[in-house]
Amino acid sequence: MKIDDTCASDDSCITSCDTGQRLKLLRELAGLSQRELAKRAGLTNSSISTIEQGRVSPSIQSLTRILSALPISLSDFFSFELPLTPASxxxxxxxxxxxxxxxxxxxxxxxxxxxxxxxxxxxxxxxxxxxxxxxxxxxxxxxxxxxxxxxxxxxxxxxxxxxxxxxxxxxxxxx
CATH class of the missing domain: 2.60.120.10 (Jelly Rolls)
Structure with a gap:
């Protein structure tokens, strides 16, 4: 299931999906696999995966650890604009x-x-x-x-x- 489909069906996950989309975009821009990002952040690969899929919202502590591995500050993470349309x-x-x-x-x-x-x-x-x-x-x-x-x-x-x-x-x- 795509993140957008999940978000459209459940308004309560908008924050989770937004965080997941942002994290996935930044990870891909940095050229990191989920496994490599998890290793750098000291988390499990499944943690990164479920966050990116919008199924869970990370704690501030976990998100801070993940973002320090990219590196980007928490405020910058939430302030950049997500692209509205795919490149295609x-x-x-x-x-x-x-x-x-x-x-x-x-x-x-x-x-x-x-x-x-x-x-x-x-x-x-x-x-x-x-x-x-x-x-x-x-x-x-x-x-x-x-x-x-x-x-x-x-x-x-x-x-x-x-x-x-x-x-x-x-x-x-x-x-």
Missing amino acids: KRANLPAGIDARTLVLPAQSAHAFLVAKGDICGAVLKGELLLLINAQEHRLVQGDTFYIAQNQLFRCANTASQELQIFICSQVSPAF
Whole structure:
């Protein structure tokens, strides 16, 4: 049974399913099997499996252990947006291109997001700290970047001046 089917039939499992979907997405983005994640977190493989299937909600202690193995904080885990459509439905999206300049104030950051489409961009002014799948990339004026569809990412400006970046995508990014 798919997670979505389980959630649709029982409103009480929405939190469990959401947690399970998030965990599965992050585990897959990190390139880990359920067995490897369980080993790193000191849990059983069946624990990871039942959480991902939305059949149980993990305790805060268990979830913290799992997330430290990925690594992602508890607040970041619940703040990123889940993709609404699977990658196979991408062909049905509008063909237009979304291009814009974003300004991030000094000492600010966006919540973790999942790229709904491929995103490319360039730093126009300032310094960008780009986190893609728990890897940090520090970019300065003139540097370019690419974020593949369904990748977990976060943009931050850790400098004392504003940051300007140009982004381009076929799907409007949720910045």
